[in-house]
Amino acid sequence: MAKWVKVCALTEAPRPGGVAEAEAEGIALCLANINGELSALDNWCPHRRGPLGQGWLEGELVVCPWHSWMFHAKTGVAEYPKNERVEAFPVRVDGEDVLVDIE
Ligand code: FES
Numbered sequence: 001m002a003k004w005v006k007v008c009a010l011t012e013a014p015r016p017g018g019v020a021e022a023e024a025e026g027i028a029l030c031l032a033n034i035n036g037e038l039s040a041l042d043n044w045c046p047h048r049r050g051p052l053g054q055g056w057l058e059g060e061l062v063v064c065p066w067h068s069w070m071f072h073a074k075t076g077v078a079e080y081p082k083n084e085r086v087e088a089f090p091v092r093v094d095g096e097d098v099l100v101d102i103e
Pocket residue numbers: 045046047048049050064065066067068069
């Protein structure tokens with residue numbers, strides 16, 4: 001069952017081409033904005049727990065700021081290295097709020 005929680009106001013979300021850290025009920029998230037569409041990943045890189053929300057976007061890839069592992073912003077599947085991933089969470093905008101399904 002879905003559990004939608006507010007992570008931030010729409011005005012606080014990253015702008016197109018940007019990423020930002022956020023938190024939902026104790027879960028650290030990396031929000032990304034690709035051409036106006038928001039997505040959310042687990043903030044902690046599986047390599048050495050670098051903060052993905054302090055990284056940057058290359059196309060649709062979130063780049064970890066520590067050693068440049070790359071994850072698809074919408075799926076969490078790694079482009080580099082292969083066979084790695086982070087959890088991806090559904091995102092929706094409800095009025096002025098950004099919600100993430102953390103179930
Ligand atoms: S901690 Fe993310 S690439 Fe090393």
